[in-house]
Amino acid sequence: MLKPDVSGFYDPRTGSIQYVVACPETRACAVIDPVLDFDEKSGSVATAHADAILKHIERHELKLEWILDTHPHADHFSAAHYLKQRTGARTAIGEHVRDVQEIWRDIYNWPQLACDGSQWDRLFCDGEIFRIGNVPVRVMHSPGHTLASITYVAGDAAFIHDTLFMPDSGSARADFPGGSAISLWNSIQRILSLPDDTRLFTGHDYMPGGREPLWESSVAEQRQKNPHVAGQSERDFVALREARDSTLPMPKLILHALQVNIRAGELPPAEDNGRRYLKMPLDALPGSVWGT
Numbered sequence: 001m002l003k004p005d006v007s008g009f010y011d012p013r014t015g016s017i018q019y020v021v022a023c024p025e026t027r028a029c030a031v032i033d034p035v036l037d038f039d040e041k042s043g044s045v046a047t048a049h050a051d052a053i054l055k056h057i058e059r060h061e062l063k064l065e066w067i068l069d070t071h072p073h074a075d076h077f078s079a080a081h082y083l084k085q086r087t088g089a090r091t092a093i094g095e096h097v098r099d100v101q102e103i104w105r106d107i108y109n110w111p112q113l114a115c116d117g118s119q120w121d122r123l124f125c126d127g128e129i130f131r132i133g134n135v136p137v138r139v140m141h142s143p144g145h146t147l148a149s150i151t152y153v154a155g156d157a158a159f160i161h162d163t164l165f166m167p168d169s170g171s172a173r174a175d176f177p178g179g180s181a182i183s184l185w186n187s188i189q190r191i192l193s194l195p196d197d198t199r200l201f202t203g204h205d206y207m208p209g210g211r212e213p214l215w216e217s218s219v220a221e222q223r224q225k226n227p228h229v230a231g232q233s234e235r236d237f238v239a240l241r242e243a244r245d246s247t248l249p250m251p252k253l254i255l256h257a258l259q260v261n262i263r264a265g266e267l268p269p270a271e272d273n274g275r276r277y278l279k280m281p282l283d284a285l286p287g288s289v290w291g292t
């Protein structure tokens, strides 16, 4: 089996891992889950992370074919639109992004938002296969964290985003609009049915106990060491997940990020003064600090 070259790029501000996945035979590559930098205090947007990825691609003489997202992120802006503008590569995400668009169209009261996924070049469905150079990539719908989440299985490497984190860090939350702990359990079981030595690349690492950031594990390691799966039943997992989720505040940027990410990372259009604005719905989400 052709093993892709995988480079991870860690964003310490959001604990996100961005990947460049390259075909060792053709030098074709894909970017997965690139981050557009955003400082909510100043409202400033920057492209340092995306530019570092472009530099890596240039330095290694790779050819960018795909800009992939695993799901519409709730904690950072996607740099998909920016990278497409810079490179012309195609953007893609899972087809159920349309359902996520409908949820957030209502929250933002944007009846004019096209909820057909037309903001991306390609929408993948479960089981679909495409290529990064000579590396076949199989798409696995893996909902739970969001309705639209997909895992990219590229050769012996699976990009599992926010399903399982590193084995010492359990699993992703399932309490966003459209999230489901049972669906997350089922998606995790599908991932764990991949061969034992499949390289698993996670979407976030929050450095528990102050250790260095890590993002690669294997199916065997997850089965043995991750307390959210080792020895767990579906019922116990759902109880554990829902109990933990009820204690988690919403991500700092969820209301900033979704309005950008349901448009493939394109920022809102500039108003007549040339400035772009975000929209903040009030009282739309549960999980306030005062518990309402």
Ligand SMILES: N[C@@H](CCC(=O)N[C@@H](CS)C(=O)NCC(=O)O)C(=O)O
Pocket (backbone or CB within 6 Å): 014, 073, 074, 075, 162, 171, 172, 173, 204, 248, 250, 251, 252, 253
């Ligand atoms: N403190 C972070 C939390 C981000 C967050 O909720 N991350 C999601 C993935 S998008 C998650 O699953 N977190 C699990 C956890 O915090 O236990 C923030 O405010 O951005």
Ligand SMILES: [Fe+2]
Pocket (backbone or CB within 6 Å): 071, 072, 073, 074, 075, 145, 162
């Ligand atoms: Fe996420």
